Amino acid sequence: MxxxxxxxxxxxxxxxxxxxxxxxxxxxxxxxxxxxxxxxxxxxxxxxxxxxxxxxxxxxxxxxxxxxxxxxxxxxxxxxxxxxxxxxxxxxxxxxxxxxxxxxxxxxxxxxxxxxxxxxxxxxxxxxxxxxxxxxxxxxxxxxxxxxxxxxxxxxxxxxxxxxxxxxxxxxxxxxxxxxxxxxxxxxxxxxxxxxxxxxxxxxxxxxxxxxxxxxxxxxxxxxxxxxxxxYAAKLFSHLNPVPSNKYHYIRPSDVELYKSKGLRAKVQESQYLIHYNQLTVKLSNGDIWKVEDKRRVFKSGDRVYLKWNPEKEIELKK
Missing domain, CATH: 3.40.50.300 (P-loop containing nucleotide triphosphate hydrolases)
Incomplete structure (x- = not known):
């Protein structure tokens, strides 16, 4: 009541x-x-x-x-x-x-x-x-x-x-x-x-x-x-990365996995040290800028990195 x-x-x-x-x-x-x-x-x-x-x-x-x-x-x-x-x-x-x-x-x-x-x-x-x-x-x-x-x-x-x-x-x-x-x-x-x-x-x-x-x-x-x-509600929790294959879909930095080969290719523009991970700013081949989390702290500025994620983690937003 x-x-x-x-x-x-x-x-x-x-x-x-x-x-x-x-x-x-x-x-x-x-x-x-x-x-x-x-x-x-x-x-x-x-x-x-x-x-x-x-x-x-x-x-x-x-x-x-x-x-x-x-x-x-x-x-x-x-x-x-x-x-x-x-x-x-x-x-x-x-x-x-x-x-x-x-x-x-x-x-x-x-x-x-x-x-x-x-x-x-x-x-x-x-x-x-x-x-x-x-x-x-x-x-x-x-x-x-x-x-x-x-x-x-x-x-x-x-x-x-x-x-x-x-x-x-x-x-x-x-x-x-x-x-x-x-x-x-x-x-x-x-x-x-x-x-x-x-x-x-x-x-x-x-x-x-x-x-x-x-x-x-x-x-x-x-x-x-x-x-x-x-x-607005989505971005309160984190940055959102636009999924290249669908303009209404986004993936959070925490849901992106980083590899040294195989995946969506990107180049590290910047690495920022945060408490639990290094936050990477990466540039995709289409020019999009993403934020991702390097939890093992292995990638440096200028490195090539490959990105993967579970499509079920994608967020659909049309407004």
Missing amino acids: SFLKIQRVSKSFSANVNVLEDFSLQISKGEVFSLIGESGSGKSTLLRIIAGKENRDSGEVILGEVRVQNPKEKLVPGYDEIQLVYQDYKLFPNSTVAENIARPLLEYDKDYRETRLNQLLKLLNLESMKDKLPRELSGGQQQKVAIGRALSLEPSIVLLDEPFSSLDTIQRRELIVELKEIFRELEMTVLFVTHDLDDALQMSDHLVIIQKGKIIQQGEAEGIFMKPKSM
Whole structure:
């Protein structure tokens, strides 16, 4: 049964530009969805609308049995049950970690406030840092404080708006793993917005791909990888090489096997060292430029290479 229902939501900021167009999505309680799209695709606007902090032009947002009102319909915009976490933390610089997390609880009973604070400090592994100021923390630790503050009111859903964009690779990877486990433990409903596919895949196996304010594909990551419905969805995962014998067929670099004889002949133009393989840029006899993966790291620039692949791995795209 759906817990969050977004029904045909549209939003425009000018007469000729629709940021969101007839957007619909349903999320069940306890699910974690990753919403991925390029900058300007409407992701952040959608989160503000869900949180009741941005007016929508049409459509409805329903959380449980409650209709989320537009800011113009509500004296104080927003809902305690819906917490939106931004990428820039928005922490109070002169308040400690504990004070930042507990700030939303100031009007609550002191015993409850202290109990809830201690629960969150332990959950987020911030107990040793509770008396520190934000400037004394790393970026990942600051983001954990921001998420702790969002969790303080025991929300029904957490919306994450590109929360890891300012973190380095190591901090981002470690924080995602930690938060994923926390959300699972709390059985929290989460909608995570990002432009980074790696972040999306680490956070959740269920992807929603948005482009120009519309969902172009959603489902399990493996299914989208194997059968993308558009060039944009396909290229999120990797470069695509056009198959010479069929203009609608493409093959991913990871599905191409490299040999020193027999196969589709090509010449190595460039070899780039990556973590798990050398990425080769090769030129086919017809002039096409392909990207392929040299997992054994044996080919150099200028070498002749022969390419083979299983035709069943080809992706058919007509748009």
